[in-house]
Amino acid sequence: MPDNKGTSIAKFAEPFVCGGTAATFASIVIHPMDLAKVRMQLYGQLNPGKTVPSFVELLSGMVKNDGIASVYKGVDAAIGRQLVYGTARIGLHRAISDKMKEMNEGKPISFLMKTLSGMASGSIAVCIGTPFDIALVRLQSDSMAPVAERKNYKNVFDALTRTASEEGTGALYKGLLPNVLRGMAMNVGMLACYDQAKESVAKILNDPMTNGPALTTQIGASCVAGFTAAAFSMPFDLIKSRLMAQKVDPVTNKLPYSGVTDCAMQILKKEGPQGFFTGFSAYYGRCAPHAMIILLSIESITQAYKNAFGL
Numbered sequence: 272m273p274d275n276k277g278t279s280i281a282k283f284a285e286p287f288v289c290g291g292t293a294a295t296f297a298s299i300v301i302h303p304m305d306l307a308k309v310r311m312q313l314y315g316q317l318n319p320g321k322t323v324p325s326f327v328e329l330l331s332g333m334v335k336n337d338g339i340a341s342v343y344k345g346v347d348a349a350i351g352r353q354l355v356y357g358t359a360r361i362g363l364h365r366a367i368s369d370k371m372k373e374m375n376e377g378k379p380i381s382f383l384m385k386t387l388s389g390m391a392s393g394s395i396a397v398c399i400g401t402p403f404d405i406a407l408v409r410l411q412s413d414s415m416a417p418v419a420e421r422k423n424y425k426n427v428f429d430a431l432t433r434t435a436s437e438e439g440t441g442a443l444y445k446g447l448l449p450n451v452l453r454g455m456a457m458n459v460g461m462l463a464c465y466d467q468a469k470e471s472v473a474k475i476l477n478d479p480m481t482n483g484p485a486l487t488t489q490i491g492a493s494c495v496a497g498f499t500a501a502a503f504s505m506p507f508d509l510i511k512s513r514l515m516a517q518k519v520d521p522v523t524n525k526l527p528y529s530g531v532t533d534c535a536m537q538i539l540k541k542e543g544p545q546g547f548f549t550g551f552s553a554y555y556g557r558c559a560p561h562a563m564i565i566l567l568s569i570e571s572i573t574q575a576y577k578n579a580f581g582l
Contacts, residue, residue: 281580286369287362289573290565294357297564298349303330303342304557305349309411311550312512315542317415326553337414345410348427352407356400360454361565363392364462379470385463393458397451402443404450406430408515420518446514449531453507460503461562465496483570493566497559505554506547510534 298305307326314323324332333341367388371380397404406427413422424430434442469492473480478488513534517527528534538546576582 278580278582281576282582285573285576285580285582286365287358289569289576290361290365291354291358292572293565293569294361295350295353296568297561298353298357299346300564301557301561302346302349304553304560306330306333306342306344306411308550308553308557309408309512309516310415311553312509313412313415313516315546315549319541323549326550326556329553341414344414345407345427348403348407348410348430351427352400352403355403356396356454357565359399360392360396360458361462361569363395364388364458367392368466382463382467385466386459389458389461389463390455392462393454393456394451396458397454398447401447401450402431403427404511405434405443405445405515408512409434412516416518420521445517446511449507449511449514449534453504453511456504456507457500460500461496461558461566464499465492465562465566468492468495483574489567489570490563493563494559496566497562498555500562501551501555501558504558505551506535508554509538509547509549513538 304326307329310329311323311326314321330342368380368385371384371388372378375384406424409422409430410424410427413424422430422433424433431443469480469484469488472478472491472495473484473488476485476487476491478485480488484492510531514528514531519526528537535547542549
């Protein structure tokens with residue numbers, strides 16, 4: 272006789288376990304691209320007036336100067352972030368959208384409902400995972416600072432504890448507002464658009480999706496989601512990275528930016544509208560594969576999970 276209690280727990284945990292597993296796997300694969308993206312975004316701030324190098328130039332220079340391991344600097348923070356943030360944002364979106372579908376008598380929900388689900392789950396997940404995001408940006412950007420100003424963090428936990436002890440617990444939530452905006456935009460662009468694109472692509476390919484979407488449907492929908500995720504969230508991600516990485520100027524004893532609006536205005540004034548998309552090649556190169564790996568793998572992971580627990 273099946274264990275109804277165990278089955279219900281497994282059913283509840285399904286979107287969180289499967290989503291977190293897929294997000295963690297994807298982050299490990301694309302970490303070098305994420306590292307290059309952050310460095311390109313900060314380059315304009317640290318080297319005003321200079322041409323931002325491409326992500327290929329950045330990564331090849333790191334390998335040449337510091338070895339192949341340098342491109343995985345901060346991967347422990349990336350894993351910790353996805354175990355918290357990735358699990359929450361994907362799990363909550365799936366749980367909320369599934370509940371909406373159930374309330375809609377099993378019929379597909381509208382794109383507006385998918386958008387609201389993505390925004391709600393994205394904002395909640397960001398509030399939970401921001402400290403790990405702070406640690407990740409600090410680890411990735413520390414070696415770009417002058418030698419005398421480097422923190423030389425040992426790992427993610429060292430970055431978290433030192434940031435809290437040296438700058439106060441509030442520093443772990445620096446840049447929370449743009450991070451929330453980014454999380455909402457990312458979830459809408461990636462998850463809500465994927466759900467919508469999956470329905471549209473399935474119709475074009477005559478895929479009934481009886482036992483889940485066909486591989487061709489998954490690939491087509493994930494390509495769309497990869498682009499929309501990058502396009503929607505890039506400006507917020509740039510502002511978030513600038514605010515999270517900023518340090519007190521030893522001369523003025525002030526931070527470079529006073530907040531989200533000030534950061535956005537300074538970028539617009541000094542770097543122009545295109546400044547909000549600095550490092551877009553690396554960002555898209557990071558977002559598209561990341562989204563595709565998550566969205567392609569999560570279907571297989573979910574099916575394996577259901578088989579394992581008899582769901």
